Amino acid sequence: MSMGTEAPETERTLALLDELGVGYGCDVPIGPRTWYGVGGSAAVMAHPTGAEQLATLIERCAEAGIDSRVLGKGANLLVIEGTLGGVTIALDDPGFRVIDIDVNAERAIAGAGADLERLITSTVRAGLAGLEGLAGIPATVGGALRMNAGGAFGEIGPAVESVDVIEPDGRLHTLGRAALEFSYRRSNLCQRLICSATFALKRVEDQAALREKLKQVMAYKKGSQPMAASSAGCAFKNPKTQSEHGAGKLIDDAGLKGLRIGGAEVSTVHANFIVLHEGGTAADVLAVMNEVQRRVKDQTGITLQREVVVWEPDISQRTQSTQRTTE
Ligand SMILES: Cc1cc2nc3c(=O)[nH]c(=O)nc-3n(C[C@H](O)[C@H](O)[C@H](O)COP(=O)(O)OP(=O)(O)OC[C@H]3O[C@@H](n4cnc5c(N)ncnc54)[C@H](O)[C@@H]3O)c2cc1C
Structure with missing residues (x-):
């Protein structure tokens, strides 16, 4: 329940969640839930209990002009220090994390909040x-x-048979294979x-070979990233249309491996990774991203597009140190 001391937008959000019976928390740190482990908070984090309730929440937020966003595992996310308004949605209810495998039908159904690694090992x-x-x-x-996450050993798109989605206006429906579009780090699900x-998966006779392949993929990843x-x-998408080189090669060629601002640094292992050291901030990471984009553009004319999603609070909601770093 709301305590009645929040900002007007937050009060409206909390009133809506109370009306719909959706559970929530206030001033919930999101940074620690991301892989960077640092960054800002959500003014309100909602925990819907099913697709229908979530669809109603999205519909009502759209009608009321309340911003909404979904948090996954935070592995492709940078949340700048401060407080994000609107509602941040966590798909952590068991119904959203379900994994259901039917070997005979060669099919797996997974909730959007299910852990990909768990889905892979289970299948x-x-x-x-x-x-x-x-x-x-x-x-x-x-x-x-x-x-459309993927890498040297394939992407998720080709394995998808259908996806249950909620449109921005709250309409809940199923997109079959023919309605789905996947390309390099893109889909029409954005x-x-x-x-x-x-x-839709394929049953194999040689299960040991399948387990071996899994190990090889893991070993490759550990060795290269x-x-x-x-x-x-990866901080940036590979600019396929503009260059035959990947983003990492462009950054490396620009001499930016090891570039450091505050606690954030272009990885010396893989130039397209920006790693964060102890004591660093999300704003440091953003500053390195901006600097890399600027220098690669200066040297090659190519504008790198971010792969990492950045959530930035309104200026008034940022912490002072963040304002200093990003201005
Ligand atoms: C060490 C490391 C290695 C990585 N290696 C790879 C790699 O090899 N290949 C690769 O493709 N990626 C890689 N990534 C990036 C990351 O794993 C992927 O981008 C992944 O798909 C992020 O999923 P997430 O659940 O963490 O999304 P989050 O980071 O939580 O969110 C990212 C975006 O997805 C949106 N989103 C989350 N859930 C939903 C939903 N249910 N509906 C709609 N939108 C949603 C969020 O709103 C946000 O805009 C790596 C990341 C790390 C940290």
Whole structure:
């Protein structure tokens, strides 16, 4: 229940959540829930208990002009210090985290809040191939689908049979394979809220070989990326249309490996990762991203597009140190 001392927008948000019977918390730190482990808070974090309730929440937020956003595993997210208005939605109810595998039908159904790693290991253990190439990518199923997560061993898109989504106006429906579009780090799910997905997989005879493939993918990832460091994976998308080189190569060629601002640094292992050291802030990471974009543009004429999603509070809601760093 609201205590009645919040800002007007927050009061409206809390009144709506009370009316709909959606559970929530106030002033909830989000930074620690991201892979960077630092950053701002949500004025309100909601915990809907099912797709119908979530759809109503989205519909009513849209009508009332209340901003809404969904938090996944925070592995592709940078939350700048301060307080985010509107409502931040966590899909942590068990219904959103369900994983249901039908070996005979060669199919898996997963809630958007389910852990991708858990889905991969469960399907591989069941002898179903199709997702093992995504091993080592930290994500919820919803977060992975939204940006068609993938790498050297494939992307999530080809394994998808259908996705249950909520449109920005609150309409809940299913998109079948023909209505889905996946390309490099993109999908047509970006403006939609993903509730769950069905994956079409392939039953294999040689389960040991499938488990071995999983191990190989993991070993490759550990050997090529700073997996243990605090980061959000690749900071920038590979600019395929403008250059034959990946973003990491462009950053490396620009001599930016090791570039450091505050506690954030361009990784010396993989130039497209920006890692954060002890005591660093989300604003430091943003400052490094901006500097990398500026210098690569100066040297090559190519504008790198961010892969990492940045959530920035309104200026008035930022902490002082953040305002100093980003202005
Ligand atoms: C060490 C490391 C290695 C990585 N390696 C890879 C890699 O090899 N390949 C790769 O593709 N990525 C990689 N990443 C990035 C990250 O794993 C992916 O981008 C992943 O898909 C993020 O999912 P998430 O659940 O953490 O989303 P979050 O970071 O929580 O959110 C990212 C965006 O997705 C949105 N979102 C989350 N859930 C939903 C939903 N249900 N509906 C609609 N929108 C939603 C959020 O609102 C936000 O805009 C790596 C990250 C790290 C930290």
